[in-house]
Amino acid sequence: MTPKIIRLVERIFKGDNVSLSRVISLVENESNEVSEIMKLIAPHLGKSHCIGVTGPPGVGKSTLVDKLTVLMRKQGLKVGIIAVDPSSPFTGGAVLGDRIRMQQHYLDNGVFIRSMATRGSMGGLPQATGSVIKLLDAAGKDIILIETVGVGQSEVDIMEKTDTVLVVLCPESGDAIQTMKAGLFEIADIFVVNKSDHPSVDNFIRDIQAMLQLRETSWWNIPVLATEAVNNIGIEELYKQIQLHHQALCKDDLLLQRRQLQRKQDFIKTLERKLTRKLLMLIEQDGQLSTYVDRVEKGEIDPYSAADEILKSGKLLTDWLRQ
Ligand SMILES: Nc1nc2c(ncn2[C@@H]2O[C@H](COP(=O)(O)OP(=O)(O)OP(=O)(O)O)[C@@H](O)[C@H]2O)c(=O)[nH]1
Ligand SMILES: [Mg+2]
Numbered sequence: 001m002t003p004k005i006i007r008l009v010e011r012i013f014k015g016d017n018v019s020l021s022r023v024i025s026l027v028e029n030e031s032n033e034v035s036e037i038m039k040l041i042a043p044h045l046g047k048s049h050c051i052g053v054t055g056p057p058g059v060g061k062s063t064l065v066d067k068l069t070v071l072m073r074k075q076g077l078k079v080g081i082i083a084v085d086p087s088s089p090f091t092g093g094a095v096l097g098d099r100i101r102m103q104q105h106y107l108d109n110g111v112f113i114r115s116m117a118t119r120g121s122m123g124g125l126p127q128a129t130g131s132v133i134k135l136l137d138a139a140g141k142d143i144i145l146i147e148t149v150g151v152g153q154s155e156v157d158i159m160e161k162t163d164t165v166l167v168v169l170c171p172e173s174g175d176a177i178q179t180m181k182a183g184l185f186e187i188a189d190i191f192v193v194n195k196s197d198h199p200s201v202d203n204f205i206r207d208i209q210a211m212l213q214l215r216e217t218s219w220w221n222i223p224v225l226a227t228e229a230v231n232n233i234g235i236e237e238l239y240k241q242i243q244l245h246h247q248a249l250c251k252d253d254l255l256l257q258r259r260q261l262q263r264k265q266d267f268i269k270t271l272e273r274k275l276t277r278k279l280l281m282l283i284e285q286d287g288q289l290s291t292y293v294d295r296v297e298k299g300e301i302d303p304y305s306a307a308d309e310i311l312k313s314g315k316l317l318t319d320w321l322r323q
Contacts, residue, residue, distance in 0.1 A: 001040070005033050009040045012139050015078070017112050020139050024114060027131045038131060041138035046259055048080070048137040049246050052158040054150040055168035055184065060194035061147045063229035064168060064238070066105070071239050072143050073110055080136035081105075083115040084125055084148045112141065125157040127273075130266060133161055150184050159187040160265055163255060164245045166238075170195035171204040185211065188222055189245050192238060196226040220248055 011019035027034050053061050065081060072079050105111040116126045125148060136144050148158055150167065159165055167188035172195060191212075193205050208224050215222075223241050227234035249255040282289050292310060295301045301309075 001036060002033070005036050006040065009037060009138075012041070012135065013044065015140055017109065017139075020112065020135060021114070023135055024128075024132050027135065028116070028126075028128045030128075034131070038134070041134060044138045045134055046137065048133075048141050048144045049164070050133060050137075050144045050146070050162040051242060052162035052165040053145060053147045053168060054155065054158050054165065054187075055192075057149050059168045059170040059172075060227075060229045061149075061168050064166075064192065064194060064227065064235070065145050065147050067229055067232055067235045068145065068239055068242075069105060069111060071235060073108065077110075077142040078140060079111045080139070080141035080144045081111065081113045082129070082132060082136070082144065082146045083113070084129065084146065112136065112139070125161070129157070130161055155183045155187050160262060163249060163258065164242055165189045166192050166242070168192045168194055169204070169208075171198040171200045189220065190238070190241050191222060191224040192227055193224060194227045194229050196228045196234065197231075201226060219252060219254070220245060 008019055008023060012023060023037060026037065053065055055061055062083070065083075069079050069081065105113060114132065116129065116132065129146070133144055133146070146158065146162060150158075165187050167184045167190070169184075169191065170193065191208055193201060193208070195201075198204075205224050205226060212222055212224070225234060225238050225241060227238055229235065246255075249258070283293055284290070289310070292301070292306045296303050296306050
């Protein structure tokens, strides 16, 4: 272990947000120190309550995160916010009003805000998201809020990485059926119908409740809550439900099971990433392997037979992996 890295990680444990920012950048840039950092923080994980806030663009996710943060800070909780969205007000890309609204949190040492771009992640969450959550957890944040725009692959990702998922909709965001199609229905622990000042809010809520009744009952009754985030209406009830969900998770050991599953998936994905990187490197360097690539390119052998031959030749594979 490098003393410099050990010192940096120790500063994170003490709650130093500047060091935390630096390490997050290292992780985002896939720097060589990342493995060492992740090893050092591993024994300190699992304390934060991680909340995903997802939904279509413009439904009021950032406004909700802002208002929830105010309540959490009133309780003295340390809050980490990850905004996976380049146009979010957290990144400064949005209209002036939003930026002014967030400024109170920027001045508050108990709130750490970080934005991440979705580039290169094939529609899912950025690859570093899981590691950034861990860093915030190790830094002693009681609550981690992750705002993502609910489109495509990110739904599954957010469910795998968080404890409680809020799906935020608004009556303007299309009908409830559309939401179900978008894959948002399966992942919600709590439905938030924001912009409840909209005239068709009651119908919208009824539609969602009707669809929820078709689902099998489980250990948790998914609430459908109306909020008007911009005017701070319904936020306390929402926070109460978030806490109830967390308590229910803890009571039945479900949180433990969810964490175990997360660790398993994390391990498999890390291994997969490392093996892929190694394989790509070997294809460049190893004569025998690049011959296979050549033959596949020329159509002399089909990709499946080539892959099978390589895998069957156990010795070749172990030699390669050892390199
Ligand atoms: N009428 C009304 N407007 C709201 C409400 N909540 C938020 N807004 C407004 O809706 C707009 C979008 O809010 P954001 O919080 O930025 O929405 P978002 O979901 O984070 O948007 P993206 O991050 O761009 O997907 C802003 O102008 C808010 O002021 C509400 O309850 N009622
Ligand atoms: Mg936003």
